[in-house]
Each structure stands twice: as C-alpha cells, then as structure tokens.
Amino acid sequence: MKRYLGLVTLFLFLASFVFSGTPSPNWEDQIIYFVMIDRFANGDTSNDVLTDSGIESGMVNSKYNGGDIQGLIDQLDYIKELGATAIWVTPPVANQWWDGSVNYGGYHGYWARHFKKIDEHFGDLELYKKFVEEAHKRGMYVIQDIVSNHTGNFLIYKNGQYFLNNQSVPTNKPDQYPFNMNDYNDPEQRKLNVYHWPSEIKNPNQYNTEFSQLDDLNTENPLVIEALKDSYTFWIEEADIDGFRIDTVIYVPNEFWEEFLNGENGIYEIAQKVEKNDFLTYGEAWITPQPFTNVAEKSLNEYMEIGFNSMLDFPLQTDIKRVFKEGKPTSYLEYRLNQRETMYKDPSRMITFIDNHDMDRFLKGSDINSLKQALTFIFTIPGIPTLYYGTEQNFVETRAAMFEHGFASGGVDHFDTTTPTFQYIKELIELRKNIPTFRYGKVKVLFADELGPGPFIYKVKDESKSYIILMNTSSNKKHATDVDLGIDEGTVLKPILVNNMINKEIVYSSPLNILLNAKAIGIFEVTNEINPVKEEEVSVEITNLEEDQTFSDNFVLKGTASNAKSIQVIVDREEKEYAKINLTQKQSEPWEIPINISDFTPGQHNIFVKAYGRTPLIVDYSESYNINFEIPMVTLKIVEDLLGDDKGPNGTYSYPKDSTFNKQMDIKEVELIQIGTMLRMVVTMENVTDIWNPPNGFDHVTFQIYFDDPDKKGAVELPFQNATMPNNLNWDYEVYATGWGISLFSSENSSANKYGDPITPAPTTQVNKQENKITFMIPLSTLDTSDLSGWTIYITTYDYDGIEGVLRPLSPNGGPWSFGGGNPTDPKIMDDILIKID
Numbered sequence: 045m046k047r048y049l050g051l052v053t054l055f056l057f058l059a060s061f062v063f064s065g066t067p068s069p070n071w072e073d074q075i076i077y078f079v080m081i082d083r084f085a086n087g088d089t090s091n092d093v094l095t096d097s098g099i100e101s102g103m104v105n106s107k108y109n110g111g112d113i114q115g116l117i118d119q120l121d122y123i124k125e126l127g128a129t130a131i132w133v134t135p136p137v138a139n140q141w142w143d144g145s146v147n148y149g150g151y152h153g154y155w156a157r158h159f160k161k162i163d164e165h166f167g168d169l170e171l172y173k174k175f176v177e178e179a180h181k182r183g184m185y186v187i188q189d190i191v192s193n194h195t196g197n198f199l200i201y202k203n204g205q206y207f208l209n210n211q212s213v214p215t216n217k218p219d220q221y222p223f224n225m226n227d228y229n230d231p232e233q234r235k236l237n238v239y240h241w242p243s244e245i246k247n248p249n250q251y252n253t254e255f256s257q258l259d260d261l262n263t264e265n266p267l268v269i270e271a272l273k274d275s276y277t278f279w280i281e282e283a284d285i286d287g288f289r290i291d292t293v294i295y296v297p298n299e300f301w302e303e304f305l306n307g308e309n310g311i312y313e314i315a316q317k318v319e320k321n322d323f324l325t326y327g328e329a330w331i332t333p334q335p336f337t338n339v340a341e342k343s344l345n346e347y348m349e350i351g352f353n354s355m356l357d358f359p360l361q362t363d364i365k366r367v368f369k370e371g372k373p374t375s376y377l378e379y380r381l382n383q384r385e386t387m388y389k390d391p392s393r394m395i396t397f398i399d400n401h402d403m404d405r406f407l408k409g410s411d412i413n414s415l416k417q418a419l420t421f422i423f424t425i426p427g428i429p430t431l432y433y434g435t436e437q438n439f440v441e442t443r444a445a446m447f448e449h450g451f452a453s454g455g456v457d458h459f460d461t462t463t464p465t466f467q468y469i470k471e472l473i474e475l476r477k478n479i480p481t482f483r484y485g486k487v488k489v490l491f492a493d494e495l496g497p498g499p500f501i502y503k504v505k506d507e508s509k510s511y512i513i514l515m516n517t518s519s520n521k522k523h524a525t526d527v528d529l530g531i532d533e534g535t536v537l538k539p540i541l542v543n544n545m546i547n548k549e550i551v552y553s554s555p556l557n558i559l560l561n562a563k564a565i566g567i568f569e570v571t572n573e574i575n576p577v578k579e580e581e582v583s584v585e586i587t588n589l590e591e592d593q594t595f596s597d598n599f600v601l602k603g604t605a606s607n608a609k610s611i612q613v614i615v616d617r618e619e620k621e622y623a624k625i626n627l628t629q630k631q632s633e634p635w636e637i638p639i640n641i642s643d644f645t646p647g648q649h650n651i652f653v654k655a656y657g658r659t660p661l662i663v664d665y666s667e668s669y670n671i672n673f674e675i676p677m678v679t680l681k682i683v684e685d686l687l688g689d690d691k692g693p694n695g696t697y698s699y700p701k702d703s704t705f706n707k708q709m710d711i712k713e714v715e716l717i718q719i720g721t722m723l724r725m726v727v728t729m730e731n732v733t734d735i736w737n738p739p740n741g742f743d744h745v746t747f748q749i750y751f752d753d754p755d756k757k758g759a760v761e762l763p764f765q766n767a768t769m770p771n772n773l774n775w776d777y778e779v780y781a782t783g784w785g786i787s788l789f790s791s792e793n794s795s796a797n798k799y800g801d802p803i804t805p806a807p808t809t810q811v812n813k814q815e816n817k818i819t820f821m822i823p824l825s826t827l828d829t830s831d832l833s834g835w836t837i838y839i840t841t842y843d844y845d846g847i848e849g850v851l852r853p854l855s856p857n858g859g860p861w862s863f864g865g866g867n868p869t870d871p872k873i874m875d876d877i878l879i880k881i882d
Contacts, residue, residue, distance in 0.1 A: 065284045065318035066180050069129075071354070072392040072483050075473055076187065076430040077128035080401050081136060081166055082108055082151040083445045084433055085115025085459075091165050100141040100149050100165075100213060105443055105848055108141070108151040109450040113167035113175050119446075120175075122459050124182050126436060126466065127473030131179055132187040132289055134401070136172060138163045138219065140196030144211030146257065146860050147853075152401070152443075153189065154291060155196030155258065158220040159275035173283050185286040187324060188279055192272050192304065193292040194258035199226050201242040220275075222267055226259060237262050251297050257860065263300040273304060277314040280323070287324025290352075294329045294343075298350050301327075305351035312351075326354035326395050330402075332362045332739040332784075335376045341387040348389065357394040357427060360384065362739065364398055367500070367517060368418040369410045370786060371804025374500035374517055378492035381425070381502065385487060392484055396427035398435075401443060404849040405432070408440045409780065409787030410802050413563035416468055416543055417515050420565050423472040424482045424504060424513050434458065436466040442849035468543075475541060475567070481506045491527045493517075494670070495650060496805050498617050499524035499560055503570075510570035512537055514545075516560035519804055521619035525652060525665050527556040529570075534577045537568035553577045557665045559619060582607045582664045584655035589669045596674040598640050601651070603666065606631045608655040613637050615644070615651050629658070641673040643830075645722035645823055648672050675720040680832060683879050685711040687730055690841070690875040693767075696865040697874060698858055700843070707731040708744040709841040709874040712816070716837070716881065721830050725749070725820040727839070732816045736846075738783025741811030742818055746782045746844050746851070749820070750775035751827055752836040759791035763799050764851055765840065767871035770878060773836055777827050779807055779820065784846055788826055832881050840876040 086092070092110040093101040101108045113136065123131060135153030138161040142149045153163070162172050176186045198217045200207045206228040208216040218224045225233040228241055240252040240260040254260045262268050279285045288311070293301065305311050305325060315323035327347050333340040340359035347355055363380045366372040384391045398418045399406045406415055415435075422429045433439075434446060437458040444452035446459065460466065476482050481504050490512075491501040497518035504511045512529060516522050529535075529552055537550040543565040550558075550568060584605040605611055607629050612621035623637045652668040690710035691697045699705040710730035717724040727747070736743045748765065752758065758776035760768045769775055778789045778800065786806045787799070794800035803826050810819040824830050844851045845861065851872045858864020863874075 065280070065320050066185070066286065068286065068320045068322035068324070069185055071287075071322065071324050071428060072426070073477075074130045074185065074428055075128045075476070076130045076132050076395070076428060077123050077126065078132045078397075078400065078430055078432045079116065080111070080134045080152065080433065080443060081113065081116065082111040082134075082153075083443055083450060084111045084447075085119045086110035086112060086447045086449065087114025087116070087118045088112050088167065091167065094164055095141070095213060099144075100151075103449060103451055105451050105850070106148045108149060108165050109445050111445065111447065111450070112165065113162070113171045115447070117171075117175050117178050119459060120178055120182055120184070122461065124184065125461050125470075126431075127470050127477070128431065129183065130185040130187055130286070132430065133189060135189045135191060136162050136166050140198065140212055140215075141165070142213040143197050143209065144213070145197065145200070145209060147862070150196055154191055156191060157196055157198075157215060157218045159223070159272070160220060160278050169282070176284050180284070186284075187287040187289055188285045189289045189291060190276050191291040192261065192263060192276075192300070193295045194255060194260050195223055197257050197259060199228070199239065199259045204243070206241075206243075222271055223261075236267065237265050238268055250295050255292065255295055263296050269300060269303055273307070273309055273311070277309065277311060280311070280314050280320065281318060284318075286320065287326070289356075290325060290327045293327035293347060293352075294331070298346070301347070301352070302350050322353070324354060325352050326356055327352050328356050330358055332737070333359050334739065335363070335366070335372075336379050338383045338387060341383045345387060354393045354395055354428070357384075357396050360394070360427075361397055361399075364418050364421065365406070365785065367497075368398075368414050368421070369406060370806040371497035371517060372806075372808075373492070373494050373496055374498060375492040375494045377421075377500060378489040381487050381489055392426035392428075394427045395430055396422040396425070397430040397432065398422065400432050402847050403442065404785060405440055405442055406435070407438060408442075408849060409785070409789070409799065412438065412465065413544060414517070414804075415465070417517060417563065417565055419469060419472060420513070420515070420541075420543075420567070423476045424511070424567060425487050426483060426485065429476070431469065436469050437463060438465050442847075471541065479509070479511070481509045481511055485509075488530075490529060491524045493522070493617065495616055495648060498522040501527055503530065512568045512570060514558070514560060514564065514566040514568070516562060516564045517804075519562050521559055521561055523557070523559050523614060523617040523619070523654075525555070525557045525617070525668050527558070528554065529556055531570055532574060534574040536571045536573040536575055538571050539566060540569055541565070541567040551575045551577060557663075580657065580662050580664060582655050582657035582662050584608055584611055584653050584664050584666045586651075586653055586666050586669065589651070589671065591669055592672065593669070594672040594674060595639075595641055598638065601637045601639055601653075602635070603653060604632050604634050605655050606633065607657055608633065608664075609658060610656050611635060612654045612656075613639075613651065614654055616649055621654075641675055642720050644673055644675070644720050646673055646675045646719045673720065677724070678718045680716040680718055680881055681879055682713065682715045683877060684713050685875070685877045687712055690730070692866060692874060693871050697854070698864040700852065700861050700863060701858060702860045704733070704735050705744055705843075706733065708733055708742070709843065711839065711841060711875045711877050714839065714877055714879060716832075716879065718824075718832065721824045723822040723824055723832065725822065727818045727820070729816045729818065732811060732813050732818060734783070734811075734813070736783070740781070740783045740786065740809045741813070743783040744843050746842050747779065747818075747820075748840045748842070749779040749781070750838040750840075751777040752838070753777075753827070753829065754834040754836075759794045759800070761794070761796040762840070763794055764797065765842070765872045766796075766869055767840075767873055769838060773838065775838065777803070779822065781807070781809065781820065782844055782846070788822075835881045837879045837881070838876065839879070840873045842872045842874050
C-alpha cells in the first residue's frame with residue numbers, strides 16, 4: 045500500500061511538472077516587440093526553398109524570404125538589449141506557400157493549411173518550443189498571432205461552380221480535419237458546412253463572406269468551434285505560449301468569441317490549467333474613426349465585454365498618425381485621450397502602437413523627430429506599447445527584411461544596437477520601466493492646438509508622482525499660452541528626457557506661456573521644490589475682440605499696453621509675428637494694428653499679442669482669441685479631362701480583375717480655387733467608392749499631385765512610378781494621397797525610389813460621393829508661396845496595395861489585385877492631367 049501511495053504521489057508530481065506552464069506576467073508592465081517571422085532573421089538557410097521549382101521563395105515581397113524560428117532564437121539577445129519584454133510573432137503555423145491565382149504567397153502566416161503544425165519554412169514544433177523556452181529564460185514572454193476567420197485560398201467559386209485551387213502550393217486543401225473538408229462538389233463534405241459556401245449565403249454580411257478571397261470558416265458550426273479550440277489550446281499546452289493576438293475579429297460573430305474564449309475547453313480554461321491565470325488575448329478590430337467620434341471605442345468595449353482582456357487600440361493609432369505624421373490638429377489626440385480615460389475600464393490594458401505589418405510604416409512620409417514624438421507618446425501613457433520590428437532601424441518599407449538576403453534589406457543586416465533610434469527607444473523603455481506613473485497613471489491634456497500642428501501638453505499623474513510632457517508637432521516654433529499646469533506657483537519642473545529642447549529646469553509661473561522649438565519633446569518631473577517667481581512690470585491686452593468672432597473684411601486690432609517697448613501680433617501661435625509696432629513704455633498706452641484677412645486661410649484662427657519690456661526677457665501675453673475669417677473665393681482654373689482614358693500612357697492598361705475596381709481612377713474635371721492663402725483643388729472622378737471604409741472617404745485610387753514652381757529647379761523623376769514629369773517640366777512639391785493617409789513632400793532628396801523630404805501639415809480631404817468629387821485643401825504656406833501664377837500642376841492616378849504599402853504591380857496579364865496591359869517597368873499611371881495656371 046505504501047508503495048502504491050508512493051507511485052500516486054510520484055505520478056501527481058510528474059503530472060504537475062509536465063502541465064505547469066510559465067505564469068502570466070503583469071501585462072501592463074510589458075513592452076511588446078512585434079516580429080514577422082519570415083522577415084526578421086534567417087537562422088537556417090536549408091529551409092528557405094522547399095519546392096523543386098522554387099516558386100514560393102525569393103527576395104521579393106510576395107514570397108518567403110528565409111526568416112525562421114532559428115533566426116528568432118539567434119536574435120533574442122538583440123530584442124532583449126532593446127528592452128522589450130514580450131515578443132509577438134506572426135502565425136508560425138503551416139501555410140499555403142503559394143497561390144498562383146493571385147501570384148502571392150503565405151509567407152506572412154495568415155493563410156493556414158494546418159493550425160497545429162509549424163510551417164516547414166520556419167522549422168518544426170521542437171524548435172518552436174525551444175524558442176519559447178529561450179525567451180522565457182531571458183524573462184520575455186511570447187504572444188502568438190492566431191486566425192479563426194479563414195484559411196488560405198484553397199476553394200474557388202466562379203461562374204456558379206466550385207473548384208479546388210489547382211494553382212495552390214503545396215496542396216489544394218488544408219491538411220487538417222475538418223478544415224480539409226472543403227470540396228463542395230462532394231455531398232458529404234458539403235453537408236459538414238465547415239465553410240460558408242458562397243452560393244448558399246442568402247444574406248451576405250461581414251461574418252459569412254470571404255475576406256480577400258480567403259476561405260471563410262463557418263464559425264457558427266460547433267464542429268468548427270471545437271476544432272479551433274483544440275487547435276489553439278494546443279499551443280498553450282504544448283508550447284507554453286503566453287498570449288494570443290487574434291486576427292480579424294470583426295469578421296467573426298461575437299457568439300463564437302464568447303465560446304472560444306470562455307467556453308468549456310476554451311482558451312482561458314486551458315490556460316488556467318497550466319497556471320496562466322492572465323493569458324493575454326487582444327483582438328484586431330481595425331476601425332479608423334473620424335476625428336471627434338467615439339464609435340470605435342464603443343466597438344472595442346463590446347469585445348472586452350464578451351471576453352477579450354485587451355484590444356489593439358486602433359482609434360488611438362489612427363490619430364497618432366494624423367497628428368504626429370500628417371500634422372493634423374493636436375486636439376485630435378486630446379479627444380482620443382479623453383475617450384480612453386472615460387470609455388475604457390482600464391486603458392493600461394490596451395495595446396498601443398504607431399504602425400504595423402498591414403499599413404505604411406510611420407517613417408514612410410514622415411521624419412525621425414516625428415517618429416520620436418509618436419514613440420514618446422505611447423511610452424508615457426497607460427497601455428502596452430508595441431514596436432513593429434525594424435522601427436528601431438528606421439525602416440520605411442512595410443515588410444522589409446532585417447537580414448542581408450531579404451526583401452528591401454539593402455543587402456545588409458540590420459541588427460545594429462548603436463543607431464540613434466535604437467538608443468532612443470531603449471532610453472524610453474528604461475524610463476517607462478522605472479516610472480510606474482506612465483503605466484498606471486491618469487492622463488489629462490493641458491493644452492492642445494485646434495488649428496493644426498503645434499503644442500501638445502499633457503500631465504500623467506498617480507497618487508505619488510506627476511509628470512508634464514511638452515511637445516510641438518510643428519516644423520516651426522510655436523507658442524503655448526495660458527496653460528494651467530494645476531500645480532503651485534514656483535514649482536520646479538525637472539527634465540528627465542528632452543529632444544530639440546534645452547535641457548534645463550522650468551520654474552512654473554502661472555499660467556505657463558512658452559515658445560516651443562520645432563518638433564520639441566520634453567518630459568518633466570513635477571518636483572516638490574518651490575522657487576520664487578518674479579512679477580513682470582509689462583502688460584498688454586486686446587480690447588476689441590470676442591471669442592469666435594467672424595470677420596469677412598479687413599479690420600483693425602486694438603488694445604492697450606503698459607511699460608511695453610514693443611508688441612507683436614501672433615497668429616496661429618507661430619514664432620514669427622504677423623505684425624510688430626514699437627511703443628513708448630507708457631502706462632495704458634493704446635495701440636492699433638491693421639489685419640488683412642486675405643493673408644490667411646479661410647476658417648478659424650488664433651490670435652494674441654505679445655508685449656516686450658525693457659529687455660527681451662521681460663514679456664507678457666494678452667488673452668488668446670479664436671476668430672474666423674470668411675474670405676472670398678477666386679477661381680484660378682477649370683480643366684476637363686476625357687472620360688475613358690484611364691488606360692495608361694499608351695492606352696493599353698486594364699484595371700485589376702477584382703470586381704471592386706470600377707473606373708475609380710478616371711479623372712473627369714479639376715477645379716482650382718484660391719481662398720486667401722488656401723488652394724482648394726476639386727477633382728471630379730468618373731466614380732468614387734469607399735468599399736474598404738477608408739478614413740479619407742475614397743479607395744481604389746491614389747493621387748500623385750506634382751507642383752512645379754517656375755522659379756525653382758526641382759526633380760524630374762516621379763517617385764515609385766517608373767515615370768518622369770512631362771513636357772520637360774520638373775516638380776518641387778508632391779501630394780501623395782490615398783484613402784488611408786495623405787503626405788506632402790518637397791523634391792529635396794527625392795529619387796525614382798525615394799520620396800522627398802516630408803512637409804507638414806499635409807493637405808486635408810473632403811469627399812462628395814454623390815457628385816464623385818474629391819477635394820484637397822492645401823495651405824499655400826506649405827508650398828512656400830502665396831501666389832500660384834505661372835505654376836504647373838500635374839495630377840496622376842493609380843492604386844496601391846494598402847497591406848504592403850506599395851503601388852500595385854503591373855504585368856501583361858494582370859490579376860485580381862494587379863494591373864494588366866503593361867510590363868513591371870512601365871509607368872504606374874492610369875490617368876493624368878496637366879494644368880498650367882495663368
């Protein structure tokens with residue numbers, strides 16, 4: 045009996061040892077590094093090519109490049125050196141390697157053929173388990189990307205008939221039951237209803253139709269639900285995974301997620317059995333809200349209520365891009381932060397990020413200082429910061445390889461820990477780890493610019509500490525005025541990290557009035573030290589303005605000043621004054637300054653007066669007013685374009701074959717209107733669509749708009765378009781606009797394969813679908829002019845692949861997502877129009 049009890053005890057001990065996993069961390073304390081396995085590191089070249097033809101492999105964006113699990117293991121210390129504490133990997137599962145019907149491969153991991161096997165290009169299960177083990181040894185956690193919405197493109201429905209994809213490599217169906225039951229023509233397989241059969245969907249919606257031709261799983265079917273539970277709990281029990289990032293959650297019914305996560309033998313139950321009591325699950329609900337709307341936050345909340353314990357914060361990322369990259373008003377972020385504080389139960393659980401593998405990288409169309417601002421922002425607010433691999437190496441290409449023999453690598457490895465950006469991110473990570481306030485504190489915006497790029501000041505506070513973060517998103521110096529920091533007069537603010545800013549203490553004088561350098565960053569600790577504040581003898585006020593007053597004609601600004609040697613009128617918080625006059629330093633001395641409204645863009649502006657005393661250090665600021673200018677419009681030009689000429693330079697091009705393409709690139713008319721110092725460009729198209737819900741209101745077309753200043757010598761080559769300017773012209777500025785983003789560049793440092801230097805603010809857009817009109821609003825100040833006389837504008841249209849962030853390919857035969865009728869090296873222009881302004 046004793047021997048029997050001993051054996052039972054031994055068995056229980058061994059069982060406990062076998063099934064005990066790595067305990068969950070405090071996720072709010074983690075920093076995630078997001079890796080695309082195929083593009084990160086190639087540790088084993090023997091698995092690069094696995095077909096006789098090699099069709100699935102190559103140094104191009106559509107194929108396997110060679111990154112693998114051994115490479116991940118080899119570079120764990122690189123990731124640890126950066127300071128990341130968790131690694132999110134794209135799906136490592138066995139995929140469809142190549143789909144000849146779309147000329148694209150499953151290197152990315154989202155086209156599964158077997159949910160419980162490792163893709164042969166990456167390694168095997170034992171190697172994957174070793175990777176997780178090695179990460180855990182270094183104090184890092186592993187988050188695996190999973191897909192429950194679809195498999196690869198194995199099933200084709202065309203002209204009322206079903207086919208298995210005979211251009212699929214290595215198989216034409218998944219290898220795993222029941223997902224291999226995909227032959228509709230077999231009554232037994234059809235009866236199982238593993239997929240949403242297209243011919244049987246009576247009421248198509250986002251839950252039961254194919255996404256990008258990928259076979260849509262019937263996630264209402266108990267057979268499918270149990271198979272997916274089994275597939276993904278396998279990785280928790282077998283590989284000791286710590287969390288899941290869950291793909292395309294908005295395309296799967298909520299009832300599935302409730303059962304998948306919380307049901308019997310679901311994700312949480314199995315995770316708890318192996319002592320992972322806080323198994324991280326964050327979903328991808330890619331919703332890009334319009335500014336000052338909270339529909340996206342409401343949607344993310346719904347997913348949290350049905351079982352997800354985190355979500356990717358797409359609403360925040362959308363406005364991070366708008367504010368720090370495109371130069372939109374910093375008040376966008378004020379609203380978004382307020383929504384996070386009020387709408388989310390716990391903002392510290394949200395996954396924050398600035399870009400990812402499915403969109404343009406932040407640096408495409410931006411600059412290093414703006415990147416630093418965006419990163420500083422997500423590292424100083426609650427949320428789990430996530431870095432997309434290569435950000436620390438200044439990557440511009442969305443899915444470029446980190447290793448020498450990979451796509452867009454430039455023929456070198458990119459694991460340099462000495463680069464300035466790597467070191468800056470490392471410093472941010474250390475700061476966040478050492479200051480709990482940034483992880484758990486409350487955020488309050490103290491100043492935001494409602495008009496455009498400019499100051500953005502916020503406080504992060506917990507029970508014991510407070511920090512003030514100051515930024516200026518503008519490329520010019522900008523004023524922040526009347527800022528109430530909510531602290532005692534004379535409080536010393538100690539700098540702990542600055543960029544483009546003097547590294548010195550600030551003594552708070554209430555209210556704070558400060559001129560911030562271009563692209564400035566300052567993180568300041570609110571200390572307990574109090575210094576005396578000297579009262580200045582100079583004062584100034586405006587006496588004839590009211591808040592929100594509207595002017596439709598020129599006017600005279602009036603006021604009084606005391607002890608002022610001079611005063612400056614400041615409009616829109618710029619450093620350079622609009623006007624300046626000298627005074628005699630008398631008491632209550634009156635002053636008047638004329639304002640010409642045609643010197644400005646139409647709409648809202650901010651205006652205040654700054655007075656200088658006997659020395660430049662003695663200053664005072666008047667109250668700041670928001671006013672409006674109604675400026676007459678002047679039509680510069682109206683030019684019509686032939687319809688039906690959207691066929692490329694030689695008339696041979698054809699649209700991609702997917703049914704969603706329908707004349708969106710055919711220009712009908714362009715109207716140019718000047719309103720003060722604003723250019724309003726109204727482009728009428730043959731068709732405007734928003735099938736993919738783009739935030740800018742149009743899709744399946746990109747606009748490349750080139751401006752030629754006759755007084756400048758610009759560039760000839762059109763970036764990434766295999767083309768040059770027509771009629772021996774050159775361009776000085778380019779607007780690159782898609783439905784998801786808009787950028788403005790100068791021709792400086794541009795080339796055939798490189799955009800020029802970015803300029804902010806980028807133009808804004810408006811869309812009228814009923815009239816097929818897309819309007820671009822372009823401040824002339826960004827073109828360094830107030831008069832377009834003699835300028836030439838060249839407008840071209842094409843389309844781009846939003847996932848890869850590149851203009852779509854061109855080939856003789858085309859394809860579902862590529863243009864036909866040309867060669868890859870031919871101009872990427874479907875339609876164009878040339879406009880000369882008199």
